[in-house]
Amino acid sequence: MPQIAQLAETWSSQIFWLLVFFGITFFVIGRGMVPKVMDTVAQRDGQIAADLAAAKAARDAADEQEEAWRVRENENRAAAQAIVAKAKDDGAAKSEAKLKAAQTRLDKKLAEAEARIEEARTAALTEVEAVATEAAQDIVARLAGFTVTRPTASKAVKEAMAHG
Amino acid sequence: MAAEPAKVDPMYQFTIEPLAGSGGWELAGYNIAFTNSAMWMAITVVVLFAFVLGGMKRELVPGRWQMMVEFFTGFIDNMLEANIGKAGRKYVPYVFSLFMFILFANILGLLPLGVIGIHPFTFTSHFTITGVLAIISFSIVLIVGFWKHGLHFFSLFVPHGTPLPMIPVIAPIEFISFMVRPFSLGLRLFVAMMAGHVLLEVLSSFVIDGTNAGATFGLIVGLPSFILMVGICALELLVAGIQAYVFALLTALYINDAENLH
Numbered sequence: 400m401p402q403i404a405q406l407a408e409t410w411s412s413q414i415f416w417l418l419v420f421f422g423i424t425f426f427v428i429g430r431g432m433v434p435k436v437m438d439t440v441a442q443r444d445g446q447i448a449a450d451l452a453a454a455k456a457a458r459d460a461a462d463e464q465e466e467a468w469r470v471r472e473n474e475n476r477a478a479a480q481a482i483v484a485k486a487k488d489d490g491a492a493k494s495e496a497k498l499k500a501a502q503t504r505l506d507k508k509l510a511e512a513e514a515r516i517e518e519a520r521t522a523a524l525t526e527v528e529a530v531a532t533e534a535a536q537d538i539v540a541r542l543a544g545f546t547v548t549r550p551t552a553s554k555a556v557k558e559a560m561a562h563g
Numbered sequence: 564m565a566a567e568p569a570k571v572d573p574m575y576q577f578t579i580e581p582l583a584g585s586g587g588w589e590l591a592g593y594n595i596a597f598t599n600s601a602m603w604m605a606i607t608v609v610v611l612f613a614f615v616l617g618g619m620k621r622e623l624v625p626g627r628w629q630m631m632v633e634f635f636t637g638f639i640d641n642m643l644e645a646n647i648g649k650a651g652r653k654y655v656p657y658v659f660s661l662f663m664f665i666l667f668a669n670i671l672g673l674l675p676l677g678v679i680g681i682h683p684f685t686f687t688s689h690f691t692i693t694g695v696l697a698i699i700s701f702s703i704v705l706i707v708g709f710w711k712h713g714l715h716f717f718s719l720f721v722p723h724g725t726p727l728p729m730i731p732v733i734a735p736i737e738f739i740s741f742m743v744r745p746f747s748l749g750l751r752l753f754v755a756m757m758a759g760h761v762l763l764e765v766l767s768s769f770v771i772d773g774t775n776a777g778a779t780f781g782l783i784v785g786l787p788s789f790i791l792m793v794g795i796c797a798l799e800l801l802v803a804g805i806q807a808y809v810f811a812l813l814t815a816l817y818i819n820d821a822e823n824l825h
Contacts, residue, residue, distance in 0.1 A: 402691070438621075
């Protein structure tokens, strides 16, 4: 077994070179390079975490804006509905007023027409009376041979007409 | 005349040889020959450096290589955080170096480079190496423990909720189990690596000797051994990863004892 057989002659060189090369490994690779490699990993982890945080913040902001938009949208909708309702009311009131005015005008015209008809009828009646009075005077004059005065005839006609 | 029987020594692969006349190098009276073992440590460091360098592009969207390096750093980081907590982060450089150094050494030692004439040497199959790594880990535990908790660190040997009369019995047991840690840590890796390599070598000797002994032996012994070798190679790759993981995990658990006393 050379490990034991050569121990006396090789132990010092083995230990010496091990310390030299393991020392190089530790100080150059372990102390010099490994922290940089781990630093890169930490940097990357940090970058990923920061990116994730930024993405989350952006999403939160988007949610917030959507919420605000929704509130604004609801407000706008309510305002629009109010305007529509007001316009409807206005329209209804206006048309009602117009209708009322038209009704009044119609009523007035109707009343005027009725008055005119009444007048015409009265006039006609008066004329009929006058004609009847003249006719009565004429008849009396021809049949009885005496003249009746106009007021008497008129009175008689009126009586007759009143009785129908 | 029969062919000379092939001699396959399963232990020869662990032999340490000084390279290119460096056998006489000395430092303060101690021999520091640049051996094949040291050579493979250097190769491990170079390969590991190249591997981690590929992960240093620092791109926000990582490529495959960067993903792989980040997987390993993240793996060690998670392991330390799971076992030690937030305070475990400062041990990432050490545990990462330990894990990757052992992992790359184990895997490089398994590479079938022998077919192109380069003989891989698995330096983690030497207890001088694993022992030193274990002692470094153990020293860190002791230093951190006494640094953070002072002499209170000795309360580690009295598990939480031990009845008072039991303390004289429990404490020595705990102390022994604590002191055994560096040995078990170092020996586990050394034994696992050596056993796997010896097994592969023994099986390969069956293949070679069986085939040399004739077609019949080649079919009866050589072929099943070869198929078994393929399976065991896969197993050894698994063991290479698991042993590196166990070493790093146990180091993390021991540091946890020191960092968070009880």
